[in-house]
Amino acid sequence: MTLRLAFVLTLLSFAGPGHAQNLDKGKEINAVCAGCHGEFGQGGSRGEYPRIAGQRGGYLIDQLNSFRARKRVNIPMYPYTQERELPDEDIRDVAAYLASIKLPTTWPVFKDSDDALTRLTLTERVMIIPRVAGNLANGEAVYQKKCAACHARNGKGQGTYPMLVGQYTSYLKRQIEKYLNNERPHDDAVAGGILTTLTEHDVQDVLAYLTSIQD
Ligand code: HEC
Ligand code: HEC
Structure with a gap:
């Protein structure tokens, strides 16, 4: 070429x-x-x-x-x-x-x-991004089942879906709270969408998992 x-x-x-x-x-x-x-x-x-x-x-x-x-x-x-x-x-x-x-x-x-x-x-x-504590096996299971379809299996996003891996944990956590409080629409017009199906532990575990799969 x-x-x-x-x-x-x-x-x-x-x-x-x-x-x-x-x-x-x-x-x-x-x-x-x-x-x-x-x-x-x-x-x-x-x-x-x-x-x-x-x-x-x-x-x-x-x-x-x-x-x-x-x-x-x-x-x-x-x-x-x-x-x-x-x-x-x-x-x-x-x-x-x-x-x-x-x-x-x-x-x-x-x-x-x-x-x-x-x-x-x-x-x-x-x-x-510094590693954070959490149950990595549960984080992986929840992430791959409920988040990967949009945010990609490697967490780097795809199309117009944002990357989550490599983003500050405190920022991601704050955004999840905003979605759950209906201050930002997530995947659905309904407040929080899929995020409402996660327990507090699941959220922590997913955040921990995301810090464990950086390149
Ligand atoms: C059906 C597609 C879809 C699925 C599944 C999905 N998301 Fe999202 N996610 C989005 C979209 C779309 C946005 C951007 C929304 C907006 O405009 O604010 C987003 C944004 C985010 C953000 C904010 C990123 C940033 O940089 O501000 C976080 C955090 C997030 N998602 C976490 C998750 C988690 C955790 C899961 C799994 C439990 C998940 N998402 C599953 C579509 C999805
Ligand atoms: C005065 C400080 C300030 C300036 C200047 C600024 N930003 Fe921001 N920006 C922020 C803050 C604070 C947030 C996070 C808001 C939140 O927590 O929801 C943000 C969030 C964002 C986001 C969302 C990221 C995500 O993952 O969803 C984008 C994109 C962005 N800024 C782009 C820009 C661009 C491009 C410019 C320059 C044209 C800019 N910002 C200038 C303070 C600033």
Whole structure:
């Protein structure tokens, strides 16, 4: 394959309906998001700000639209998602950029020539969610039976269904509570949907299982 064709194909793979997304523009827009979500979209404050790097592009677009329409209430983000601040095209560009970021899940091996700043930059990107306690066998059974159909067997999401593996546990837990309190719709118009069939132990076990299957 020629280099040119490879380039065009790469662009096409990020394209929404009709036209290619502009990743450079997406990166520029991300400078605003970085104040809370981190320079690499890695999130922060132990999950107060979720990781958004490497998330499914279609899901990012859905959520940004929901914040803008106030269907999903997010007071800190509301001003950043208003039409003037974030038109549809910017939403698509920033989503494509964020979806394209790959955060490593293992510590880097430094070269002797790496200076302190290089070392810091390399470690800042590393995304390892600390293991949490729980019954892994039950977590796996519940997850594979009730969640995998949408969030994928490996927890990385598919289509517009979000990845759960590699996301902060405290953030996921808070979202499950929001779904159960009907503050965010999950898989169903009915509050919480499938999440209402989980016991508190099941939730803890699923969260523990998700931290155990990172790459
Ligand atoms: C002032 C801080 C702040 C800024 C700036 C900000 N966010 Fe957020 N964002 C948050 C918080 C807090 C949440 C989590 C809300 C919750 O717990 O439901 C969030 C959630 C999200 C989510 C949902 C993630 C998920 O897994 O569902 C996405 C997507 C997102 N932000 C994208 C962006 C983008 C893109 C920008 C830049 C255009 C941005 N944010 C700017 C604070 C911020
Ligand atoms: C029928 C499909 C479906 C199934 C099955 C499903 N989910 Fe989801 N899940 C979704 C959708 C759709 C969203 C995004 C909803 C939205 O827009 O807020 C979501 C979002 C989530 C989120 C929030 C992610 C984030 O980044 O904010 C969590 C946590 C979650 N699901 C947990 C689970 C768990 C645990 C199970 C199994 C008990 C499960 N889901 C089963 C469809 C599903």
